[in-house]
Amino acid sequence: MCSNLIDNLINICHLNHLLESIDEIYVRNQILALLNESEFTDPPIGNLSLNLYETLDRLCDIAVEKNIIDDNLQSRDIFSSNIMNKFLDKPSVINNNFFELYVNSPKSATDWFYDLSKNSNYIKVNRIAKNKSYIVKSPYGNLEITINLSKPEKDPKQIALEKSAPANKYPACLLCVENEGYNGTIKLPDRANHRVIRTMLNNREWAIQYSPYLYYNEHCIVLSAEHVPMKVTKDTFKTLLDFTSFLPHYFVGSNADLPIVGGSILAHEHYQGGNYVFPMKNAEELFKFRLETHKSIKGIVLNWPLSTIRLSSLNVYELTDACNLIFEAWKKYNNSECGILSHSDGTPHNTITPICRRKGQFYEMDLVLRNNRTTEEHPLGIFHPHKEVQHIKKENIGLIEVMGLAILPGRLLTELEDIKDYILEKEDKVASYHKEWADELKHKYKSCLDIDKFIIQELGNKFTTVLEHAGVFKLNEKGIDGFKHFISTL
Structure with a gap:
C-alpha cells in the first residue's frame, strides 16, 4: 500500500506541475527514506481514487x-510538509522562476507562486474550504463575514504537549524569514514546504509569502527580512506605495502600531495584501477636501464606520508627503467632544491603519484614523468593540476587519444553531453570553422570515456595530463636524 500511495502522490504532483518525469525516481526514493522503506513495489495498474490531502493523510x-x-x-503536519518539500526547488530557483515570469507580467508571476503554494500544501486548501462565508447588508454597503473553521481544534493531549515543551528562540517569531524550510516543533508550525519571494522595497529587503490559512483570495504577507517591531512612519507609506508599484494588481495594508488597535503580531514589521476587493474599497464619498500644500492630491472622506481619509494621486512622492502630513497631524490631535485625546501621561493614543492600492495609473491610500485610549467604562478601549457586542467580537479590530471582512470563531456556527432553535422554541441551549441577544432576536423574528437568512443578517448587524464602535468620528452631526475640524487643521 505504501508504494501505491507514493505513486499516487507523484502522479498528482506531476499533474500539478511540481515535478518532471525525470524527477520521479529521485522523489520516490526521498519519500521512501522518510517512511523508513528500502524497497518500492510496482503498484497495480490504475490510480488510487485519493486526492492530495487524502494521500498525505494515508502516508x-x-x-x-x-x-x-x-x-x-x-x-x-510536519511529516506531510516534509514529504511535499521533496517536490519543491530551493528558494533560489523559485525566486529565479518568479522573476523570469515577472518580466512579462507581475500577475503571471504571482499566479505561478500562488499555485505552487497551494499545490505543495503550504496553503491548506482543504481546511480553508471548511470556512463559512456570507455577505450581509449594512448602511455602508455590503459587508462580509467568515466563520473560521479551517484550523482544526487541538485535542487535550496536544495542548498538554505544547505546554510542557520548552520555549523556542529560533525562529524569533512566526514571521521571521528563518521560518523558510524550518521543520517545525510541537509549538511552531510546519514550514519545510514554505518558500518566500525576496524583493527590495523602499531600499530594504522584504519577503513575500502567502498565508497558510487564507482569509481572502491570494492573501499574502509582506514581511521585513529583519526582525524589527511594527512602527508606522513616513517610510511605511513609501514601502506600501513601492509594493503597489511592484505588484500593481495587489492591494497592501498595514495594521496600526499600537496595542488594542494594532494587529496580533506587533513584534515583527509586516503588511498584508492580496488580489481582493474588500467592501471598504466601494464605500461612498462623505465629503471632498483639498490640501493647500499638495494640490495634485485628491482627498475624500469615506462614508464608512471607521473614520477614513482616501487620498489619490499620480505622484507617489507627493502622496507620501501628504500621508505623512495627515499622520503627523493626527498623532497630536485632540477633540474632547468626540472623546479623542492624543496622549495620556505621555502615552500616545493616536495612530493610523494605512491601506494602499492602484486604480489604473493612480495610487490610492486610505488612512484609517485610530485611537486606543481606555476608560473605566470601556477598559478594553473607547474605540474598540463595546461590551454589548463582545459576545461576537472581543479581539482587536485589525486591518482585515477595518476593510469590512469579519473573521469570527468557529464556535459561532454551533452557537448560531442553538439560537435558531431557541427562536423557534425547539430547545434552549443558548450560551449565557448570547442570551440577551437571543431574547432580542426572538422578539424581533417573524415566522414569515427565512430563519437562516435572518440570523446571518443579524450577525451582520452586530459586526456593523463593532465597526461603528471603532470609528473615532461617529457618522452623526457631532462626529462629522469633528472630522471636518480635523481636516481644517491640515
Whole structure:
C-alpha cells in the first residue's frame, strides 16, 4: 500500500506541475527514506481514487503505525510538509522562476507562486474550504463575514504537549524569514514546504509569502527580512506605495502600531495584501477636501464606520508627503467632544491603519484614523468593540476587519444553531453570553422570515456595530463636524 500511495502522490504532483518525469525516481526514493522503506513495489495498474490531502493523510497513518511520528496534528503536519518539500526547488530557483515570469507580467508571476503554494500544501486548501462565508447588508454597503473553521481544534493531549515543551528562540517569531524550510516543533508550525519571494522595497529587503490559512483570495504577507517591531512612519507609506508599484494588481495594508488597535503580531514589521476587493474599497464619498500644500492630491472622506481619509494621486512622492502630513497631524490631535485625546501621561493614543492600492495609473491610500485610549467604562478601549457586542467580537479590530471582512470563531456556527432553535422554541441551549441577544432576536423574528437568512443578517448587524464602535468620528452631526475640524487643521 505504501508504494501505491507514493505513486499516487507523484502522479498528482506531476499533474500539478511540481515535478518532471525525470524527477520521479529521485522523489520516490526521498519519500521512501522518510517512511523508513528500502524497497518500492510496482503498484497495480490504475490510480488510487485519493486526492492530495487524502494521500498525505494515508502516508501519515503509515508513519504513525511505524512509530516514525506521534499521532497528533502537529506531528502529522510536519511529516506531510516534509514529504511535499521533496517536490519543491530551493528558494533560489523559485525566486529565479518568479522573476523570469515577472518580466512579462507581475500577475503571471504571482499566479505561478500562488499555485505552487497551494499545490505543495503550504496553503491548506482543504481546511480553508471548511470556512463559512456570507455577505450581509449594512448602511455602508455590503459587508462580509467568515466563520473560521479551517484550523482544526487541538485535542487535550496536544495542548498538554505544547505546554510542557520548552520555549523556542529560533525562529524569533512566526514571521521571521528563518521560518523558510524550518521543520517545525510541537509549538511552531510546519514550514519545510514554505518558500518566500525576496524583493527590495523602499531600499530594504522584504519577503513575500502567502498565508497558510487564507482569509481572502491570494492573501499574502509582506514581511521585513529583519526582525524589527511594527512602527508606522513616513517610510511605511513609501514601502506600501513601492509594493503597489511592484505588484500593481495587489492591494497592501498595514495594521496600526499600537496595542488594542494594532494587529496580533506587533513584534515583527509586516503588511498584508492580496488580489481582493474588500467592501471598504466601494464605500461612498462623505465629503471632498483639498490640501493647500499638495494640490495634485485628491482627498475624500469615506462614508464608512471607521473614520477614513482616501487620498489619490499620480505622484507617489507627493502622496507620501501628504500621508505623512495627515499622520503627523493626527498623532497630536485632540477633540474632547468626540472623546479623542492624543496622549495620556505621555502615552500616545493616536495612530493610523494605512491601506494602499492602484486604480489604473493612480495610487490610492486610505488612512484609517485610530485611537486606543481606555476608560473605566470601556477598559478594553473607547474605540474598540463595546461590551454589548463582545459576545461576537472581543479581539482587536485589525486591518482585515477595518476593510469590512469579519473573521469570527468557529464556535459561532454551533452557537448560531442553538439560537435558531431557541427562536423557534425547539430547545434552549443558548450560551449565557448570547442570551440577551437571543431574547432580542426572538422578539424581533417573524415566522414569515427565512430563519437562516435572518440570523446571518443579524450577525451582520452586530459586526456593523463593532465597526461603528471603532470609528473615532461617529457618522452623526457631532462626529462629522469633528472630522471636518480635523481636516481644517491640515
